[in-house]
Amino acid sequence: MMAGGGLKKYLPPVFAAGFLALYLGPAMAAPGDEENGEAIYAKRCLQCHGEDGDGLGPAAERLNPPPRDFTFGLYKFKSTPFDEDLPNDGDLLRMVRDGMPGTAMPGWSGLLNEQDMWDVIAYIKTFAELEGEPETQVDYGAQVATSAESIAAGKTLFHADDRCSECHGAEGKGDAIKKLKNDNGDRTWPRNLTKPWTFRASNDPKDVFNRITAGIPTTQMPSFADPKSKKKLSIEERWHVANYVTSLAKTEKVVRPANTVIQAARLEGEIPSSPEDPAWDAAPPSTFFMVPQIVGETRFFTAANDTLSVRALYNGDKIGLHLEWDDRTKSIPGDPKALSIADEDLTEDAVAVQFPVTLPAGMEKPYFLMGDAAKPVNLWRWSGGTTEEAESVAMIDAMGIAEQQMRDAGGLTAKSSYKAGTWRVVMTRPLITGAADQDLQFEEGRFIPIAFFAWDGSNGEAGSHHAMTTWYWLLLKPSASARPIIAAIAVTLLLGAILIWWGRSARTRAP
Ligand code: HEC
Ligand code: HEC
Structure with missing residues (x-):
């Protein structure tokens, strides 16, 4: 009461x-x-x-x-x-x-x-005996609405004197090569500004203006309103930079939870072997969240990679997968620069695609973490290489996390590029290998289970320490060109039938 x-x-x-x-x-x-x-x-x-x-x-x-x-x-x-x-x-x-x-x-x-x-x-x-109200508030001045001009001005200021790019990288992916620690001595990473879903506040221009103005206390992100700063920005300039940051948000390669099927487009020519080949744009990207591997021993809670985008193309003989993910560090064991920014033991960056060995009849899939004895899986695993060894790709047969066998990659190939904080890897394999007891044989029009794994070498990720997705589906869409032809034939036949009927009934109608 x-x-x-x-x-x-x-x-x-x-x-x-x-x-x-x-x-x-x-x-x-x-x-x-x-x-x-x-x-x-x-x-x-x-x-x-x-x-x-x-x-x-x-x-x-x-x-x-x-x-x-x-x-x-x-x-x-x-x-x-x-x-x-x-x-x-x-x-x-x-x-x-x-x-x-x-x-x-x-x-x-x-x-x-x-x-x-x-x-x-x-x-x-x-806990800190904080009392009362703050005496001063942030001065927002007059907000500058976003526009192409404001974004362009913000971009210039972002890069001038390496003001923001020093930490956030050339394209804002937080990949600038620097080891940052907060006041407590913990490792911190500059935000990947293209991923607004990782912003603690938001990427609304007003929030970004606030961060630029106040900095992020206890971290290395400084205030750009501090008159003592050599890189100080006026209120108007801060709005321009905020508008630029907001414009960096990815719009195409974002996770759409409803999208669980990767549509592989059929191609007449060769599968493009270079990850930078614009021909990949012909296939729509699907993006998935990755989570730390916390189910199998040994578990791992602090994986660095969080999303992965994939595109797929195939022709009469081969399937090609284009994988793309943001990784702040290019981890090359043996490289002094890579070593200087790594957190723990430096290992190779890596990515893997998982398929069941046999296509399930219904929706039954193997255990998502590397299968089991009843339902084995294949892992196509690419590794970034070291200063001694070039990048490589391996075929792994797995029946659970503890049961992995590496074998000859057969017709599997992989090629990578690393640019401004993003890895892109293309893997190809013949659709049919003839060894149905150990390799998945791809078929058009079937829903094929597919899952992904990624390792960030600068975060000490190796073995069972990695990020992963659950199972999704890959669909090799039967050739689109056949369908309009079938449709055209059907329409012609129908039109013919109508004309014949019309002709006949016209004749009977005739006096
Ligand atoms: C010296 C390094 C450094 C510089 C320079 C720097 N930042 Fe940051 N920034 C960081 C770090 C570190 C974080 C993450 C802090 C945290 O949350 O632990 C961060 C976070 C952010 C965030 C995330 C806010 C949120 O809600 O999560 C934004 C936006 C941002 N910075 C924008 C900028 C802009 C714009 C500039 C240039 C005007 C800039 N930063 C310059 C280090 C830097
Ligand atoms: C599961 C763990 C967890 C629980 C439970 C939790 N927090 Fe937090 N909290 C965190 C972490 C981690 C951070 C630091 C995030 C960062 O530094 O970016 C944080 C940060 C904060 C901050 C700092 C915000 C800032 O701007 O710096 C406040 C305030 C806070 N928590 C309040 C609370 C309160 C109140 C509760 C209970 C109602 C709570 N937290 C429960 C993990 C937790």
């Missing part, structure tokens, strides 16, 4: 504060009950952020990036100026409510109501 009444008294100002914080982001301290916040914290946040708010909860060890240490009172995604440590409560509410994509920090809107969120925010602020 009492608690209910107390809560009711609070509701109107809380809603008002929440509303304003969400839509205006003002420096408004929301009323939060620390005691209730402590209880919620113990139940929902402690396992990651730790009992003392130091980011050392029991689950923290496996997380990359690690959970925030609240005892410093420093937050990454704030809309207050670079020289103001205190975030707005609205900034914290947003991260707690929506979560932080690309990290383990979940969004809590489904489990906590808004009052609970204000309460837990009041509690986490006590």
Whole structure:
């Protein structure tokens, strides 16, 4: 009764504060009950952020990036100026409510109501004895609407003096070759700006403007509003750069969860052997999420690669697969430059395509992680090579993660290119090898299970430590050119029949 009444008294100002914080982001301290916040914290946040708010909860060890240490009172995604440590409560509410994509920090809107969120925010602020409201707010000036001119101006500023490209790379894929650590000594990676679904906040120009203005505290991402910065940008310039960053988002090669079938297009000529050949554009790309391999021993939680795009072409004899994925580092064991930015033992970058050995009759597929004794799989595995050895491709027969046999690649070929943070690999194989007991024999018009694996050598990925997809389907679409001919013949026959009928009935109608 009492608690209910107390809560009711609070509701109107809380809603008002929440509303304003969400839509205006003002420096408004929301009323939060620390005691209730402590209880919620113990139940929902402690396992990651730790009992003392130091980011050392029991689950923290496996997380990359690690959970925030609240005892410093420093937050990454704030809309207050670079020289103001205190975030707005609205900034914290947003991260707690929506979560932080690309990290383990979940969004809590489904489990906590808004009052609970204000309460837990009041509690986490006590770890650093944060009080009161920030004195200054970010000056947005007049937002510059996006346009071709603004994007072009932003692109120039992004590259001038290597301002952003120094860390985010020539095409914004976060592949600039530098080893970055946050204030805590943990390895951090500049964001791949072409993948907005990995942004902790968003790639809306206003959010990007905020990041450029305030920087990302505790990381190496600096403020470009700091008058002491040699690379300082005016308000207008920051809007141009923000518009440019927003324009970098991939639109074609994005994951469309409804798309589970890779359509292989039939080609009359040769399968293009170069990954950069524009002929690959004839096949539509399908993009899939990859997840860390956490089901088989030994498990691995912190895989670096997160998506892979594939295109497929085939002709009378061969199938060709074009694989493309962003990898910030070209990992060449033996190369001093590659070694200097690697995290752990440097291994080769690699990718593999998995097929069942025999096409299943129905929708039954082999176990997704390298098959089993009853349903073996083939892995076509490409490795990037070292300073001593060239790139290579191998055929692996697998009956589970512990049962792998490498054999002669037969007619399997692979060729790669690495450019501005993106690997592209083309693999080809004859459709029919004649050895149906060990190789998949491709057939037109059948749904063929297919799955993918990728290893980032600079992240110490090798063996069972990798990223992977679940099974998808590959479909060799029967020649499109045959269909219009059949349709044309059918129409001709139909027209003929109608004419004959018309002629006959005209004759009977005639007086
Ligand atoms: C499964 C682990 C996990 C749980 C549970 C969790 N967090 Fe987090 N949290 C993280 C990680 C990881 C980060 C750091 C992300 C980063 O640095 O980009 C984070 C960051 C934060 C931040 C920092 C935002 C910023 O801008 O710097 C806040 C605030 C936060 N968490 C609050 C909470 C609250 C409140 C709860 C409980 C209701 C909670 N977290 C539960 C993992 C977790
Ligand atoms: C010295 C290296 C460095 C420079 C220079 C740099 N950044 Fe970053 N940037 C980073 C790092 C590191 C992160 C990731 C921080 C984190 O979340 O841990 C990042 C993250 C970002 C994000 C992600 C925001 C989000 O919501 O997740 C954006 C956008 C961004 N940077 C834009 C820029 C722009 C634009 C410039 C140039 C004006 C720039 N950066 C210059 C290192 C840098």
